[in-house]
């Protein structure tokens with residue numbers, strides 16, 4: 018294929034009900050995704066609790082870009098490129114740190130205010146009469162084109178033009194809202210370092226698997242059915258309540274009709290979630306201490322409403338997945354066509370008892386870790402697909418299960434939990450945000466051509 | 472029943488060998504009924520439950536893990552992984568006969584191989600042992616990788 022000579026041809030890779038294997042295996046397509054999809058969309062950066070005090074920073078990557086999120090002296094969050102405007106060195110490298118009142122490049126000691134603006138250059142008179150004032154360097158560290166903080170969740174859009182934050186996410190923000198509301202204080206805190214691990218597969222296989230309700234009973238029988246059988250053997254001898262690990266892993270054995278009944282909700286622009294009516298998180302034992310704290314904070318009715326949501330996996334297109342009832346998120350960072358860095362972060366519900374955090378940490382290492390006996394079989398499937406897609410004479414991946422003629426046309430739709438509608442929803446969005454590859458800039462900016470929204 | 476330094480060292484060496492020889496049922500027998508296996512995520516991590524670890528498993532999970540490794544439906548073990556521990560001489564850090572607590576510290580390398588891939592891990596394992604009627608048992612095995620916070624591939628075998 019000649020994607021480099023004819024980038025617009027990538028738009029032919031998505032058809033109704035099937036998508037071309039090059040979406041997963043071609044480095045040229047991957048490079049175009051990094052240039053277009055990951056720049057036209059709003060991508061998760063971090064959570065404000067990671068930088069609680071002025072000068073605190075967090076380093077990460079968005080698309081292929083080195084990024085530093087920093088809290089300015091006025092308490093606002095800034096999202097900057099982690100690059101000295103002078104010679105290009107990354108200014109900070111620790112994942113988390115505090116810069117105090119200024120950032121200082123370790124190479125030639127230029128300093129910057131915590132909003133990135135240039136503060137001081139040693140021996141500055143060396144730039145007298147050089148026209149320095151109009152240089153790129155004089156502007157200091159560069160901010161991303163657009164950023165937005167929604168209830169302490171920090172997102173950015175790298176492209177200069179594009180949709181505003183609200184338009185991009187629409188009704189899907191209800192998952193983040195519900196997640197935050199599950200804290201009696203209405204506040205979340207990131208806890209500790211994330212699990213980070215690499216799968217040898219395309220990033221889309223990971224994000225698609227988040228709403229693939231048709232695989233757990235097959236792929237996870239090895240771990241979940243084994244755990245269930247073991248629990249049946251030992252539970253009579255067990256003292257005390259059912260262990261958290263058993264509550265967490267056994268639902269992975271549920272049959273098709275259970276997942277069907279969970280339901281899938283889709284929103285425009287590729288967002289969607291499993292677990293509309295119930296989910297594998299529905300039957301966790303909760304303690305009175307938490308219910309009481311929630312009732313005190315919100316009143317009985319509202320507390321009930323908040324905790325009645327048991328959303329399973331919410332996909333924020335392109336590469337974020339959020340689990341409110343288990344208080345964690347996963348970020349799927351694209352490395353190359355056949356390599357993805359996964360990050361699994363956990364949160365504390367401020368004001369909630371510690372058993373919730375204990376469960377979150379347990380779930381993180383049990384299900385979403387490089388050491389996870391559940392995750393091992395997922396990875397195996399992604400990597401088998403990555404290898405299997407080399408096969409010739411069938412270049413297409415099928416995504417037709419429970420496809421409807423008029424789907425993905427409403428601001429919000431609920432489908433059968435076994436539908437592959439969310440895969441199709443993601444590919445509609447993929448086409449939309451890849452449209453700039455064909456040079457038709459309007460397509461990615463249908464709602465707003467006004468550029469940044471602060 | 473007194474314990475010699477050599478017995479503690481022999482125990483650690485045998486424990487690694489049982490894993491390498493895939494004698495998993497025998498390996499499980501080495502733990503006390505409330506035994507734990509812990510692999511922290513951050514260097515020097517002291518908190519077990521309220522932050523993420525790579526592994527923190529009790530006998531229910533360790534038994535599940537071991538049964539899964541040999542299960543017919545375990546696709547990620549088709550084909551199987553093979554592993555080998557390379558241990559430095561275990562160092563007996565403390566022997567408290569009165570409290571029945573023994574600590575052994577062992578730097579190691581571990582190689583996990585599957586198909587044409589080979590993953591190399593290195594770090595320190597700390598055994599917290601106790602003497603029961605039928606011999607020494609593990610109350611806690613803590614394995615800290617030198618790069619525990621790095622982005623790894625799948626680690627399927629037990630180090």
Ligand SMILES: [Fe+2]
Nearest residue numbers: 232233236395
């Ligand atoms: Fe899975």
